[in-house]
Amino acid sequence: MNLLRARLEQLGPPAKYRTIVLLTHPSRISVFTPVNLLLLTLALYLIYTRLRPNPSPTPPLHQSSSDQAIVFKTFTPKTLQPFNGTDNARVYLAVNRKVFDVTAGKGFYGPGGPYSNFAGRDASRGLALNSFDEEVLTEVGAPIDSLEDLKEEERVALNGWAEHFEGKYLLVGRLVEEGSEEAKEAEKEE
Amino acid sequence: MFDDLELNVVTYTLIALVLGLMILPVIFQKDPDIHPMILNRQSNMSPVRNPKESPVHRSTSSPPGYPLVSGLGLPTDQKYRTRDGDIRDVWNQAVKEGKGKVLSVRGSEIKELDIDQLTQNIHSLGSYIKSIPGARRIAIYLANDIENLVASFACAFYDLTLVVLPFDPKSSPDVASLLKRSKADVLIAPAGDLALNDVDGASSIKEIIYVVEPGSQHLDWTSPDGKVKTSVYHDVIKTPSTGAGNVDLDGPAIIVFGSKYIGEERSIEIAEFNHKQIIAGVASTIASIKPGPETLKPDDIFVPVDTLSDIYTRIFTYAALASGTTVALNPVAGVHANLELCIKHVRPTVIVASTSTLAYTASDAAGSRMEIWHNILHYFQCRTLESGRIPKGNALIRFNDYTRPNVGEPSRLRLVFSAEVAGDPDSHPLNSEDLNDLRACFGARVVYGLKHHKVAGPINQQHVYDYRVQPQTPKPSKKKDIPRKCAHFGGVTPGCEVFTRDWESFKASDAGGSRGEIVVRGPTVIGGEAPLGVAGKWWPDGVLSYV
Numbered sequence: 001m002n003l004l005r006a007r008l009e010q011l012g013p014p015a016k017y018r019t020i021v022l023l024t025h026p027s028r029i030s031v032f033t034p035v036n037l038l039l040l041t042l043a044l045y046l047i048y049t050r051l052r053p054n055p056s057p058t059p060p061l062h063q064s065s066s067d068q069a070i071v072f073k074t075f076t077p078k079t080l081q082p083f084n085g086t087d088n089a090r091v092y093l094a095v096n097r098k099v100f101d102v103t104a105g106k107g108f109y110g111p112g113g114p115y116s117n118f119a120g121r122d123a124s125r126g127l128a129l130n131s132f133d134e135e136v137l138t139e140v141g142a143p144i145d146s147l148e149d150l151k152e153e154e155r156v157a158l159n160g161w162a163e164h165f166e167g168k169y170l171l172v173g174r175l176v177e178e179g180s181e182e183a184k185e186a187e188k189e190e
Numbered sequence: 191m192f193d194d195l196e197l198n199v200v201t202y203t204l205i206a207l208v209l210g211l212m213i214l215p216v217i218f219q220k221d222p223d224i225h226p227m228i229l230n231r232q233s234n235m236s237p238v239r240n241p242k243e244s245p246v247h248r249s250t251s252s253p254p255g256y257p258l259v260s261g262l263g264l265p266t267d268q269k270y271r272t273r274d275g276d277i278r279d280v281w282n283q284a285v286k287e288g289k290g291k292v293l294s295v296r297g298s299e300i301k302e303l304d305i306d307q308l309t310q311n312i313h314s315l316g317s318y319i320k321s322i323p324g325a326r327r328i329a330i331y332l333a334n335d336i337e338n339l340v341a342s343f344a345c346a347f348y349d350l351t352l353v354v355l356p357f358d359p360k361s362s363p364d365v366a367s368l369l370k371r372s373k374a375d376v377l378i379a380p381a382g383d384l385a386l387n388d389v390d391g392a393s394s395i396k397e398i399i400y401v402v403e404p405g406s407q408h409l410d411w412t413s414p415d416g417k418v419k420t421s422v423y424h425d426v427i428k429t430p431s432t433g434a435g436n437v438d439l440d441g442p443a444i445i446v447f448g449s450k451y452i453g454e455e456r457s458i459e460i461a462e463f464n465h466k467q468i469i470a471g472v473a474s475t476i477a478s479i480k481p482g483p484e485t486l487k488p489d490d491i492f493v494p495v496d497t498l499s500d501i502y503t504r505i506f507t508y509a510a511l512a513s514g515t516t517v518a519l520n521p522v523a524g525v526h527a528n529l530e531l532c533i534k535h536v537r538p539t540v541i542v543a544s545t546s547t548l549a550y551t552a553s554d555a556a557g558s559r560m561e562i563w564h565n566i567l568h569y570f571q572c573r574t575l576e577s578g579r580i581p582k583g584n585a586l587i588r589f590n591d592y593t594r595p596n597v598g599e600p601s602r603l604r605l606v607f608s609a610e611v612a613g614d615p616d617s618h619p620l621n622s623e624d625l626n627d628l629r630a631c632f633g634a635r636v637v638y639g640l641k642h643h644k645v646a647g648p649i650n651q652q653h654v655y656d657y658r659v660q661p662q663t664p665k666p667s668k669k670k671d672i673p674r675k676c677a678h679f680g681g682v683t684p685g686c687e688v689f690t691r692d693w694e695s696f697k698a699s700d701a702g703g704s705r706g707e708i709v710v711r712g713p714t715v716i717g718g719e720a721p722l723g724v725a726g727k728w729w730p731d732g733v734l735s736y737v
Contacts (some may be wrong), residue, residue, distance in 0.1 A: 007326075010517060016206075021600055029452075033196050033198070033201070035195060035196070035197065035201055036198075036200050036201050036204060039201065039204035039205060039207075039208055040204055042203055042204075042208050042209065043207045043208050046208060046212060047209035047211065049212060049657055050215055051578065053572075053573060054573055054576055058226055058228055059227050059228075059230055061730040068235065068245070069235065069236065069237055069238060069239040069244075069245040070237060070238050070239070071238075071241050072238050072239065072240045072241065073241070090516055170237055170238055171238060172238055
């Protein structure tokens with residue numbers, strides 16, 4: 001027995017254990033190999049990104065309210081006329097002294113549409129009489145149609161149309177006589 | 191080259207660490223409480239604006255063209271109609287939907303009062319006051335306690351006008367002149383609190399009802415010279431009640447006093463609300479707490495930490511009653527109340543506090559963050575807030591936590607409401623960073639808003655899930671005389687619409703957002719429309735702030 005132990009001590013540990021001891025011995029492991037250094041910097045960088053202040057992404061804001069909204073304007077027949085889809089991209093028309101933005105219905109009221117005669121004009125008489133002819137529109141230079149000679153059923157039709165417009169389209173202004181008090185005030189303010 | 195690559199234990203550890211850092215946070219990531227796009231549009235703007243005015247802003251739940259929230263929507267006999275209701279319905283809803291009790295807090299003692307007993311008290315008090323000849327206006331000068339509620343609803347049921355005199359437990363405001371101005375007929379006040387000399391000047395007073403605390407009820411409280419009749423509350427509520435009659439919904443129901451500032455001058459203005467405006471305010475408040483999980487529920491406990499003589503706090507209390515929430519009243523509540531003293535024994539879930547109280551609490555908590563570990567904790571809690579969630583804390587926090595304000599052990603607080611008084615130079619501003627610190631401290635949602643004595647309920651209120659921080663640059667400092675600026679007030683509440691009108695250099699067409707004098711319109715506003723006398727600015731995400 002003692003002979004065996006003495007012989008083992010002489011030989012040293014068996015071969016396979018020797019390799020592991022050799023490889024895992026602290027003096028043999030180099031922490032700072034290029035791979036380790038690379039991974040270490042990567043780990044430190046990731047720790048930094050996970051711990052730094054992290055605001056959740058904010059989606060882009062839309063334009064401020066001052067740019068978005070349309071200003072309610074006072075129109076005269078002359079200033080309303082350009083808004084017919086050709087001189088100005090937006091299409092407005094007037095019903096009962098109220099100006100509506102009908103650009104959404106450009107296919108109907110814009111250039112080339114079936115009701116394009118109404119664009120930029122006072123459409124009240126035309127809607128009351130259910131006619132899209134040129135004759136029912138008053139000239140731009142003339143005073144606004146007073147609609148006094150309308151029959152009862154025509155007034156009912158006109159009110160029905162006015163409600164339709166109020167429900168469907170945006171009210172963007174009012175129509176006043178050229179040279180009236182309100183028109184002058186509105187010009188001054190602008 | 192790759193033959194020489196030495197992959198040792200350290201390499202494998204580092205590879206595991208790197209992969210872990212890349213993958214694990216993604217797996218365990220939690221969604222923010224709300225989608226950021228919703229916070230980007232907190233008001234509904236009208237597409238057309240009048241010249242010299244900003245577009246009219248409304249709440250997202252009241253789009254332009256639809257009516258503003260004006261009532262509780264109570265069922266009627268007909269199937270598809272709802273009725274707005276009035277202040278009596280607030281109490282009836284509390285009886286129907288609530289848990290049947292109202293709490294009164296005295297220090298660490300919490301008394302539970304049966305709501306049916308209180309209903310009887312209301313009717314007794316109301317009948318008694320109604321039987322006093324010539325009694326139309328009832329002034330109350332009471333702290334936040336059961337008598338305050340009973341008197342308020344007695345006036346509501348019996349068609350009397352409630353005049354709420356400003357009360358503060360820490361100071362004694364001058365009420366004699368206010369009593370005279372309000373032409374009150376009956377005064378309800380704590381016994382021994384108001385000097386009789388103060389009341390002498392008010393010649394219209396026909397009777398004083400003293401609220402006597404239980405310890406002094408054996409004393410005789412009749413007035414010495416017999417000029418004004420006196421009675422005691424604890425006897426009055428025992429009298430039998432006659433039935434309540436009809437109520438005029440358009441007559442003055444609640445009168446409060448507010449400060450009006452013209453330049454440097456301060457005067458006190460009387461604000462008269464009728465039933466319709468109050469109920470619109472209550473409905474607007476209930477509707478402004480969205481979404482569903484955050485609304486006031488019968489399981490909640492609500493404590494007003496500000497005095498009920500402030501119309502905003504009063505409306506919130508009525509909103510809590512109408513939703514069936516258990517209301518707990520603490521007489522310590524006031525504008526400068528200490529938050530801990532007021533609520534730590536009740537452990538509420540929802541509170542309304544004044545900005546002074548919250549500012550004091552925030553600076554207290556900030557002062558206790560002295561160690562580096564506390565600052566690291568606070569840093570990580572703010573990171574959770576930035577990612578859109580409320581930091582709840584874990585075992586690591588309880589290991590060595592800074593002294594947070596004690597809002598109950600364990601805390602149940604989930605909502606804190608506070609509002610800036612529009613145009614008041616003495617109000618305490620709360621910064622966006624202060625609100626952030628408060629959210630981290632309480633572990634609850636802190637909601638800021640805007641209020642005014644001419645509007646019932648909040649005018650603007652932040653979204654409950656809006657935790658965004660807009661740091662104030664340059665930082666406020668007393669040394670350099672840089673004042674603290676208020677955070678933004680959020681979107682508009684469902685009961686009113688707000689716009690700005692051009693004023694001096696602040697125009698509606700300003701780039702970056704319309705600016706001008708803030709004007710409020712709607713069923714919650716006295717007179718339908720009220721300019722607030724202070725300049726505001728609209729931001730692109732639909733929130734209002736001071737200029």
